[in-house]
Amino acid sequence: MLSDVMAHYGMNKEFDQAPFYETDEFKHILHEVRHCIENGRLIDLTGSVGRGKSRMIRHIQEALKKEKNVLVSQSLSVEKNRLTLGVLISALFCDLRRSKNDKIPSQPEQRERELRDLIKNKKKPVVLFVDEAHDLHAKTLIALKRLIEVIQGAGGVLSIVLAGHPKLSNDLKRPTMEEIGARATTFTLDGIQKNKKGYINWLFKQCFQGKVKIETIIQPEAVECLADRLTTPLQMNQYLSLAMTEGYNAGVQPITEELAKSILAYDLNCAEAQLVRQGYDIKALADALDIKAREARNFLKGDIPSSRREEIMDSIRALGINL
Numbered sequence: 001m002l003s004d005v006m007a008h009y010g011m012n013k014e015f016d017q018a019p020f021y022e023t024d025e026f027k028h029i030l031h032e033v034r035h036c037i038e039n040g041r042l043i044d045l046t047g048s049v050g051r052g053k054s055r056m057i058r059h060i061q062e063a064l065k066k067e068k069n070v071l072v073s074q075s076l077s078v079e080k081n082r083l084t085l086g087v088l089i090s091a092l093f094c095d096l097r098r099s100k101n102d103k104i105p106s107q108p109e110q111r112e113r114e115l116r117d118l119i120k121n122k123k124k125p126v127v128l129f130v131d132e133a134h135d136l137h138a139k140t141l142i143a144l145k146r147l148i149e150v151i152q153g154a155g156g157v158l159s160i161v162l163a164g165h166p167k168l169s170n171d172l173k174r175p176t177m178e179e180i181g182a183r184a185t186t187f188t189l190d191g192i193q194k195n196k197k198g199y200i201n202w203l204f205k206q207c208f209q210g211k212v213k214i215e216t217i218i219q220p221e222a223v224e225c226l227a228d229r230l231t232t233p234l235q236m237n238q239y240l241s242l243a244m245t246e247g248y249n250a251g252v253q254p255i256t257e258e259l260a261k262s263i264l265a266y267d268l269n270c271a272e273a274q275l276v277r278q279g280y281d282i283k284a285l286a287d288a289l290d291i292k293a294r295e296a297r298n299f300l301k302g303d304i305p306s307s308r309r310e311e312i313m314d315s316i317r318a319l320g321i322n323l
Contacts, residue, residue, distance in 0.1 A: 001241045005248045009217055010209045015237040018206040020059045021052075021192065021199060029187050030060060033161070036185050037070055037127045040157040042145055046169040047189030048277040050234025053163045056189065057129055060161075064127070071096065073128045080135040085143040089115055092128055112147070116154045125157040134164030134279045138177060145180045165279025170288075170320040192236070196227040199236060218243065221257040229264055239263060272300045274323050289315050 001014050020026075029045075036043050047053050064070045073095035075088055089111060093104045096118055105111040119126050130136070144160050151158040162168060162184075169188070172181035192199040200223055204214045214223070222243070230236055242263045247255045267273060275285060286296040289312065298304045299312050316323065 001245060005245050008248050009244055010212055011207050012209045013207050015203055015207055015240055018203055020055055021202060021233065023192065023195065025190060025194075026056060026059075029056075029189070030063065032185075033060060033187065034064070034070075037064070037159040037161070038125050038157070039159075040125065040148060040152055041159050042148060042180065042184045043159060043161045044169050044172060044184045044186040045161060045163040045189065046166050046186060047191065048166060048232070048279075050232030050277070051189045051191040052233050053189055054131055057131060057161070057163055061129060069124065071122055071124050071126045073126060075128065075130045080132040083130070083136055083140060085140055085147065086111075088128065088130065088140075088144065089147070092126070093118070096122065096126065112150060116151055116156065119151050119156040119158055120154045122156075125159065126151075127159040127161060129161045129163070131163045133162035134168040134171075136162070136168075138171070141172075141177070141180050145183060165277070166321070167279030167284065167288075173320060191232055193231065196230070196236070197223060199233065200227065200240070203236065203240070216254055218255040218260075219257060222255050222260040225257050225260045229268065231269075235268075270300075271323055275300075275321065278321060280321065288319055288321075 001011075006012075006014070033043060033045070045053060045056070061072050061074065064072050073092050075083065075091040077083055077087055077091070086108070090104055092115060093102075097104075105114055141162075148158050148160065166188075169186050171177060172184055172186070174181070201214060204212065204217065208217075218240075226236065226239060226243075230239060239260075243255050243260050246263050247253055247259060250259070252259055275281075280288065282293050282296050282300070286293040289296065291312070295304070295312075299309060302309075304312075313323075
């Protein structure tokens with residue numbers, strides 16, 4: 001958001017700079033995730049785009065580091081579709097080794113043995129966080145499960161937290177992934193679904209100077225409109241910023257319902273947008289449904305016979321994809 005817009009409305013920070021919004025759901029998930037981490041589990045933290053997975057992970061990491069009962073490791077690789085077991089083991093070595101000069105073994109057998117002994121000697125549970133994990137290959141997921149077992153066999157405790165779109169948890173439920181899916185603990189992040197207006201009110205309190213009344217910035221009807229159409233903190237932050245910028249440019253204050261409606265994307269909640277938020281682009285959808293990419297594209301455009309559309313919709317529901 002431009003500084004002129006922020007100064008006009010009396011903002012002291014942008015919406016995406018607000019602290020983490022702790023819901024009762026988050027507090028419950030945090031408690032349960034801690035329990036799983038201490039017992040050496042594979043944990044699946046899932047939620048569609050914008051629900052706050054990455055921010056939740058950072059919050060959990062900060063809490064664990066502050067308590068000092070668990071050693072925290074994190075994969076920082078940005079090429080998530082190329083993550084292999086070797087890359088993730090390297091992340092563990094980077095965070096756990098005694099000195100930066102300690103070399104990471106290149107030979108797999110020796111590497112796993114040294115990691116096993118390293119974690120065992122730490123005498124504390126270790127947790128590895130992997131964000132955007134929905135792109136991990138099935139073989140990598142199975143290898144991670146086996147790595148947890150190797151560490152447990154030596155008396156150490158290793159947990160792995162995989163955060164990703166709903167595609168990740170749906171994939172883990174498939175019969176071909178039973179070896180790992182049956183051993184994974186899944187937590188679904190709903191974000192602010194149960195209190196969207198409460199989130200908007202909280203956001204204004206965090207980002208405005210003094211005791212600014214929200215109704216002087218945006219009308220209650222406009223808040224109702226945004227809360228009805230938007231579903232995630234990411235969307236709330238984005239469209240509130242757009243509404244305020246448009247209101248500033250048009251000289252409209254407080255922001256009206258009409259203005260709020262005008263800045264919403266016409267295809268905000270179309271089928272394709274909903275699928276992408278859950279981790280399914282056209283290729284991923286075609287692979288999951290075992291159909292050609294062209295047919296998947298035509299399905300999203302509505303350019304297929306109604307009977308075939310219903311068949312595809314049934315297959316989508318069977319996969320656990322919500323539209």
